[in-house]
Structure formats: C-alpha cells, structure tokens
Amino acid sequence: MSADKRVVITGLGATTPIGGTAPETWEALLAGESGAKPLPAEWLERYELPVTFAASLKQDPSEVLSRVEIRRADPFAQYAVIAAREAWQDAGAPEIEPERLLAAIGTGIGGVHTLLDQYDVLNEKGPRRVYPLTVPMLMPNSASGMISMEFKARAGAHTAVSACASGAESMGLAASMIRQGRADVAIAGGTEAAIHPLPIAGFAASQALSKRNDDPQGASRPWAADRDGFLLGEGAGVVVLESYEHAKARGAKIYAEFAGLGMSADAYHITAGDPEGAGQARAMNEAIASAGLQPSDIVHVNAHATSTPVGDAAEITSVKRAFGDAVDGVCLTGTKSMTGHLLGAAGALEAIILAQTLHHRIVPRTINVTDVDPEIDLDLVIKDHRTLPDGDLAAMSNAFGFGGHNIAVVLRTA
Amino acid sequence: MAQSEQEILQGLAEIVNEETGVDAADVQLDKSFTEDLDIDSLSMMTIVVNAEEKFGVRIPDDDVKNLTTVGDAVKYIQNAQD
Structure with a gap:
C-alpha cells in the first residue's frame, strides 16, 4: 500500500457475543464482560459434546431483522447485514455513485447452518423439499452479495476466505482497492455463524477449544499459564472505509486511518x-x-x-x-x-x-x-x-x- | 377433502406472506405472482412445495409455469383436491 490514496475508517458496525452494536461491544469490553454462554440443552442431550459452551450473540437477529430476512439468509449473512447497516448509518450514509462503492465481507466457513439443516431436510423429506435458496444461502459470498445489493455497491463484491484471517483480509483488500483508485468507499469486514454441533465437534476433536466446562466465562484466557484452547464465538464486524479526500469533502467523522496492511x-x-x-x-x-x-x-x-x-x-x-x-x-x-x-x-x-x-x-x-x-x-x-x-x-x-x-x-x- | 376457494386462498396467502413478506391481504385471485406480487422463480418454487404439503396435492414443475395468477393456483389446487 505505497504512496497512493489515504484510507480512513468512517463507520463502525458490529454484532457480537457481548453487544448488539459496536458501541455496546466497546462498553462491554471496558466492563470486562465475557460472552460465554451454555450451549442449547437439546444439543448437549443429543450429542454429548465435549465442550458445553460458546459465545453466542448477545442480541438475537430476530430483534432487528424481519421474519423474511431471517428466513432467506443464513445466520452468517444475517449478522453481516446487521453490522453493515449499523456501519453505514454510523458513517452518515455517504452519497456515493454505485460504481465507486464496493463490498468486501469475508467468512471462514460460510452458511454451515443452511448446509446441515438442508441436508437433514433431504434425508427426512427428500429432494423436492430442499429449500430453493439453499445454494445462495450457504455460499460464502452470499453476505457480500446481499450487502452489495442492499447498498448498490457496484465497484465489486468480494469475499476473502482465509479462516480466522478472513475479516481482516477482506478489510485489507477493500482498503487496497480504495488506495488504487478502484473505489472511493467500501463496506468491509467479516462475519461468522458456526456455533453448531458439527463445527464444535470438529474444533474440539482437533483440540482447539477450551474444555473449561465448569467455568465458561473464564475459559478464554490468552497468555495464561493454564490456557487450554479458544472460546468459540460468532458475529460480524463491518466498517465503512473511505478515501481521505472523500471523507474530508463530506465532513465525515474519522475514527482512525487505515494506514498499513x-x-x-x-x-x-x-x-x-x-x-x-x-x-x-x-x-x-x-x-x-x-x-x-x-x-x-x-x-x-x-x-x-x-x-x-x-x-x-x-x-x-x-x-x-x-x-x-x-x-x-x-x-x-x-x-x-x-x-x-x-x-x-x-x-x-x-x-x-x-x-x-x-x-x-x-x-x-x-x-x-x-x-x-x-x-x-x-x-x-x-x-x-x-x-x-x-x-x-x-x-x-x-x-x-x-x-x-x-x-x-x-x-x-x- | 376438498376445501373452498376462500379457504385455499387464505392458506395460500399465508404461505406467500411467510416466504416473501407480501401482505396476505394483497394476495387476491386476480393478482399475478410475478407482475403484481414481485415473486421470483425461486420463491415461487418454495410457495409451490409448501402449498403441496399444506393442501395435500402434487403440482408438477411443468405445471408451475402455467400458474400466472393467484386465481390460477387456487383453481389448480381445488381441482387437484377433487
């Protein structure tokens, strides 16, 4: 990212295990809150999972999305839409030509709920009952596609898929494209909704998850001598990135400069x-x-x-x-x-x-x-x-x- | 057991609302699925499959393209139930 255009962050949006918005998440961080919660009882009864907790969202998406929006999008895309709307409003809904606005939303896994739920439908009810939106819901690029449609982002819609680096990579790619002059504004970030028995079983089998079942809120302890794995979370974080000139010209508030990648x-x-x-x-x-x-x-x-x-x-x-x-x-x-x-x-x-x-x-x-x-x-x-x-x-x-x-x-x- | 036109219309309107968010009151016999209710082909397939389950009928894929209006669908279901 050499001496091209400067890029700044002008809007923040997040839905996380500790807050329904970016400011709520920040307040919870300062309060030292843990997002860990017990897994649904029916999963524990059915599967005897070795890990009995995860950091599920603080705010249920149904509180902010319509019934139809919930029905037609996998949870990972729902979370991205929630965070993108917040970030866009926070940025003051900048006026921008569609051809100068891009979307870049990464995900590690994509629509795993849809994939597995519809596999159950296939097994139990047959192929005709499989939901026609199954493929567009499970594909990892559905979040960036939906956000591109909602905000009319026509400069491009991108999805970095690099496991736990996906969100940062997507933001980085968006910032690079603004630097190169391919767009003036970007809606960029990452999203994930993988709290489901299969990924939990898989992560646990690979010895990646903390098994501190007697103390879920104390489970995630980076750098501690007795750390034993990660606490599986879910949610989305999305920012509005903007060229410095564009942000300055419209008098936008600037949180920080996206200076290096x-x-x-x-x-x-x-x-x-x-x-x-x-x-x-x-x-x-x-x-x-x-x-x-x-x-x-x-x-x-x-x-x-x-x-x-x-x-x-x-x-x-x-x-x-x-x-x-x-x-x-x-x-x-x-x-x-x-x-x-x-x-x-x-x-x-x-x-x-x-x-x-x-x-x-x-x-x-x-x-x-x-x-x-x-x-x-x-x-x-x-x-x-x-x-x-x-x-x-x-x-x-x-x-x-x-x-x-x-x-x-x-x-x-x- | 055959249902009345009104019963089928009401049931169909519930399915359309559930899938697309279109107000059930807007789902009237003379309305076109695509022109008036803005329902795309993917949503139409979901509506058809849910209607099959709800009304205990079978609507082959080849017949779906002939169901232009809500009235066409209601009539088709009514005939299939007889």
Whole structure:
C-alpha cells in the first residue's frame, strides 16, 4: 500500500457475543464482560459434546431483522447485514455513485447452518423439499452479495476466505482497492455463524477449544499459564472505509486511518503457525512499512491471542521477531478473552476494537489472566485498562488463520 | 377433502406472506405472482412445495409455469383436491 490514496475508517458496525452494536461491544469490553454462554440443552442431550459452551450473540437477529430476512439468509449473512447497516448509518450514509462503492465481507466457513439443516431436510423429506435458496444461502459470498445489493455497491463484491484471517483480509483488500483508485468507499469486514454441533465437534476433536466446562466465562484466557484452547464465538464486524479526500469533502467523522496492511503465508502446517514466527513477523513488518512507519512507532498490538497453548506462544515469538528492541514500547491485549473467537469475523472485529481504542485512547484489558505464562515476558494489559498518550499514535491488529494465512493491519489516530 | 376457494386462498396467502413478506391481504385471485406480487422463480418454487404439503396435492414443475395468477393456483389446487 505505497504512496497512493489515504484510507480512513468512517463507520463502525458490529454484532457480537457481548453487544448488539459496536458501541455496546466497546462498553462491554471496558466492563470486562465475557460472552460465554451454555450451549442449547437439546444439543448437549443429543450429542454429548465435549465442550458445553460458546459465545453466542448477545442480541438475537430476530430483534432487528424481519421474519423474511431471517428466513432467506443464513445466520452468517444475517449478522453481516446487521453490522453493515449499523456501519453505514454510523458513517452518515455517504452519497456515493454505485460504481465507486464496493463490498468486501469475508467468512471462514460460510452458511454451515443452511448446509446441515438442508441436508437433514433431504434425508427426512427428500429432494423436492430442499429449500430453493439453499445454494445462495450457504455460499460464502452470499453476505457480500446481499450487502452489495442492499447498498448498490457496484465497484465489486468480494469475499476473502482465509479462516480466522478472513475479516481482516477482506478489510485489507477493500482498503487496497480504495488506495488504487478502484473505489472511493467500501463496506468491509467479516462475519461468522458456526456455533453448531458439527463445527464444535470438529474444533474440539482437533483440540482447539477450551474444555473449561465448569467455568465458561473464564475459559478464554490468552497468555495464561493454564490456557487450554479458544472460546468459540460468532458475529460480524463491518466498517465503512473511505478515501481521505472523500471523507474530508463530506465532513465525515474519522475514527482512525487505515494506514498499513501486511499479508503473508506460512506454507508450514494446515493448523499450526510456524513456531519460528517468520511468516507472521513478515506480515507485521510489511504492515508497519506500508504505513510509512518504524516498529518503534507502534504503541499497541491487539493480538490474535486465541488462548490456545501453541498459537499464543507462536504469536509472542513473531511479535518479538517483528519488533526487535522496539517490542518494549508495545503493550498487548487479547480481546478474545471477552468476545470469544469469532473466526472469520475476528480480524474485522478486532480492527474495529483497535479503531475504538485509538479513538478513545484506552486499551481494554485482557480478562481471566491471573497467572501469566512464565515464558511470556511482554507488556500485557491484564490488570487494568491502559490509557494511551495524546498525539499521533499507531497501533496494530493481527489475524492468523488455519491454512497459514497471516494478516496484520496498522491503524493511526485521525 | 376438498376445501373452498376462500379457504385455499387464505392458506395460500399465508404461505406467500411467510416466504416473501407480501401482505396476505394483497394476495387476491386476480393478482399475478410475478407482475403484481414481485415473486421470483425461486420463491415461487418454495410457495409451490409448501402449498403441496399444506393442501395435500402434487403440482408438477411443468405445471408451475402455467400458474400466472393467484386465481390460477387456487383453481389448480381445488381441482387437484377433487
């Protein structure tokens, strides 16, 4: 993202396990709330799942969408629409030619509820009863397609699918396209709705989920010595990205500048990050360099920090590798301790949280960390929130996905 | 058991409303599914399958294209029930 157009964030939208909107989510983060909730009793009775909790949405979509909207869209697309509408309103519904507006909404898994529910219909009632919208509902690009239609985004409708990096990658691609002049405004982010017995069983079988069934709200504890896996979350995070000139010309409020983007692939292992952290570090260094900054300019990292034993340790290694001596000037937080891991929405939500962090100049603390892993010696924000100083600041958000996808985003105060 | 035209119309209107959000009161015998009610072919198939279940009839795919108006569908269902 070299010296082309500057890109800024002018609207925020989110529906998460701790809030029905982006501001509600921010307030819940500052209150240290966990989004963990018990799974539906009928699932537990039927399947004897090894994990009995997840971070399901705080606000049921039926409270804000019509019956027909619910019926004709998979939950993952419903969440994206909710977040996109909020972000668009928050941005002041900018007037924009359709050919200059693009949509980019990533997801890790797509319409898994529709896929599995309709498979049940096929087995129980036969092919004629399979819902005609099955395919357009389960396809991972349905969220970006629906949002493109609703907001008349005709510059393009894109869907990055890179597991837990999908949301950050989609935002990054949208920002790059604005930089290149392909659009002036973008609706971009990520969404996921994978709280269903099959993904839960699959993640649990791969030993990725916390099994702290006696303490769901304490389950997600990034960097803790006794961390044992992630808390499965769901939801969506969507922003309005805009060229600086366009935002300035219409007098839009600016939360932060989308200043830098780094992307890399580990080419190492399908689920584990490279323990040397070379790929992750390369993404971080590229993000910093593309913002025209040095590692010493970054004051804070909203870490990927999912609370898995291996993943958290690998990220610490790669942060040290990327920052070198400048790592002493960086404080880290892991907001998945509260939101859970929103998979394909995680990177987008954390970029939103980072924009709020810079806007309010407060770093929310990581909850549930009483005993820090003795191997981790970085400045972790775990006891109290951290107030950031005045002046021009830059901070980073990381998102890494199964498949070896690494995305780092650098935001600056506006 | 055969149902009256009014009963079938009411049942069909409920199905149309459930699937598309079109006000049930707008689903009248003289209304065209595509022209007046803005129902696309995907929604039409869902309506047909739900109508088959609700009214205990079978509407082959080849016959669906002949059901231009709500009245056509009501008449078809009524005949199929006899």
